[in-house]
Amino acid sequence: MESIWTAETEIRRREPLEGDLETSAVVIGAGLAGILTAYYLEQAGVPTVVLEADRMGRGQTKNTTAKITSQHGLVYDRLVQAFGHGMAKHYAQANEAAIKEYGRLISELEIDCDFVRCPAYLYSQEDAGLLKQEAETARKLGIMASFDTSSELPFSVAGAMKFENQARFQPLKFLEKIGEKVTVYEETKALKVERNQVMTDKGQVTAEYIVFASHFPFTNLPGYYFARMYQERSYVVALEGAGPLEGMYLGIDPGGLSFRPQGNLLLLGGGSHRTGLNKGGGKYEMLRSKAAGLYPGCQELAHWAAQDCVTLDGIPYIGRFSRREPNWYVATGFGKWGMTSAMASAHILTDLITEQDCPEADIFSPQRPFTAQAAKELAIHSGHTMKGLAKHVLPAGKGKVIPNCPHMGCRLEWNSDEDSYDCPCHGSRFDQEGRLLDGPAQTDCQRRKEFK
Ligand code: FES
Secondary structure (H helix, E strand, C coil): CCCHHHHHCCCCCCCCCCCCEEEEEEEECCCHHHHHHHHHHHHCCCCEEEECCCCCCCCCHHHCCCEECCCCCCCHHHHHHHHCHHHHHHHHHHHHHHHHHHHHHHHHCCCCCCCEEEEEEEEECCCCHHHHHHHHHHHHCCCCEEEECCCCCCCCCCEEEEEEEEEECCHHHHHHHHHCCCEEECCCCEEEEECCEEEECCCEEEEEEEEECCCCCCCCCCCCHHHCEEEEEEEEEEEECCCCCCCEEEECCCCCCEEEEECCEEEEEEEEEECCCCCCCCHHHHHHHHHHHHCCCCEEEEEEEEEEEEECCCCCEEEEEECCEEEEEEEECCCCCHHHHHHHHHHHHHHHHCCCCCCCHHHHCCCCCCCHHHHHHHHHHHHHHHHHHHHCCCCCCCCCECCECCCCCCECEEECCCCEEECCCCCCEECCCCCEEECCCCCCCCECHHHC
């Protein structure tokens, strides 16, 4: 089912690329990160075009819950431990600046996109200690954070940590208006990138700077993003009659839920899992059962799922794609925090490309120091990949689709909540007919001869 954003927003269709083109910068991917990067590059005097394989905003931007916040789970204490106060502060500053910039831009361009300032909370029903500690660290990094033992949620909490002055909006209404300010070629699929050229199915684009903003980079080498990133899915139900809520909430306990108001609706989210590991299904049913318990009589108006790229240390990769290709840039690995990360990417990449000073770039650099947490996650990620690869030799069942992933060959797993084949290695997804839904794979699955 489609998200409430998609249901109420029609984005104007753009023509595909016709033949070859030369420009200063080309951005691959017309989601929020790609469009904002192109917008700020143009503002800085760098002629830029955007290539989109499908339609603008039809990737992950349409499935977000659109929380504009610097509160990204329990991140700050961990960042200080791993990278020190200075780099942790850069993370806080980049995200707080992103919130302010949304407000400024929306007001300057008079964009009607349901932008509302509101607080964001992390809550726990079990243990307040981590939240108290996180609030203290966040305050030291310059964020207006506080701790309380009560909340407006319909259950008691052990503690809640509040960030002031965060925001929410309707992401596709915003994207539609910003998208009018940039040149986008839709239904133009980037197939290959070589030095300063992007080969597409419609022509070739030559540019000094190339930005990969296509959610998960489809190029395996250089960069090795497939080895240092995986994808997660999470689920949302939009409820009517669930009562008013001022703030946005995320639970930090195992199985914790997300609450986010939108007009007279409440978006209730949860059920996160590594993409490719949801054979048993039941995620929507779990959310429906929680909704019925918390808000008796509420009505479900929509349900959908989001797909997020997760890096080994949980921090996005924003910056130079690889040391080997100094004019390639990347914005990926936003986790569940695509709104502020998209705006932070746009600013960091614009500063790097125009050679401006950008102290915040250090914490997001894809070439940043490798931490102990990253090493641990790498071992887990490699384990999943080895298992997925090993399984591809097992009998492939009798369905229409040969369930081996065209990206690197891992055995796909059935996702019964969404009737899709999902890859546990790097998160590519395919529908029941084997058609590609999400990369990094670039092609459909093979179908059995008898079903072709
Ligand atoms: Fe990489 Fe499937 S997404 S093998």
